[in-house]
Amino acid sequence: MSSPIPIEDTIAQECLAVRLRIVHRVATRIYDDALRPTGMTISQLNILVATALLKRVRPAEVCERLQMDASTLSRNVERMKAHGWLETVPDEDRRAQPLRITPKGRRLLARAKPAWDAAQAQVQGLLGAETFAALDSAVRRIHRSEI
């Protein structure tokens, strides 16, 4: 006669979310600390990188890539435009507000690179090599499944 396992034991032992969220908090803290002297956060750096990479990109495509709600991106872009790091360019479809990185944004990116290097190395050490591969394949699966 064994007593049933309490719900909290099962969830604590198996929950993916709690582990993912812990790692997310720790990593965000490390990147944000490193980036603080640049005035940018890791969330904003990821948006800046996506924009620089795609040259000229609609908010909706950044949302798709980063799996971010459009309203979240909108507020982040608002702050980044206020800093002069991003700008909006006209589009044939007048609903669209394509984004482009500004020269000031490019300079910020160059200045932030060493801070990113340091944070990346620190988080890599904390998470272990297998974690990058796991996250990368998870992201690929997410992007494939959203077709």
Place this chain on the structure above:
Amino acid sequence: MSSPIPIEDTIAQECLAVRLRIVHRVATRIYDDALRPTGMTISQLNILVATALLKRVRPAEVCERLQMDASTLSRNVERMKAHGWLETVPDEDRRAQPLRITPKGRRLLARAKPAWDAAQAQVQGLLGAETFAALDSAVRRIHRSEI
């Protein structure tokens, strides 16, 4: 003569943070969607589980386990107390405000279990088996390194 690789290419190809944050957003969406009928979020469920597991726990210990800032936990607990899911019990050290799950909180936990099961299965499928192991060992490393 090869041109240098642009900063945005390097960061996009290697950044742990962007991958972690994408997976975090997707997983949070799935758990929160599943839990919505219960009135609880996955962040709150994780706090409820930690409290139930430890019977009677100081906020500072929950913060340590979940790697959450004390002010963040304070606001979350505030909401959960307003719902009647958690309560504060007295402590010898009068600075401390130990937490305990209420009977209402226990009933919520039981009611939320099937929703958690469904979300957990869905996220497991999306992230793949190797991801749980990677995250779990990362969390263990984080907890060990914070001694």
Place this chain on the structure above:
DNA sequence: AAAATGTAATTGTATATACAAATAAATATT
């Protein structure tokens, strides 16, 4: 014992996030 230091938690303020609703413009339907 008084003063200084340390610790636990909360409060002020800001960013990050998402859902729901609104707005504006393009496309499809009748």
Place this chain on the structure above:
DNA sequence: AATATTTATTTGTATATACAATTACATTTT
């Protein structure tokens, strides 16, 4: 062509998060 539907983005509102400062209490130092 007028109406309906869809699409792109923003705005309203709420939770999640953290840093800095504050409050209240405990411990250590003098």
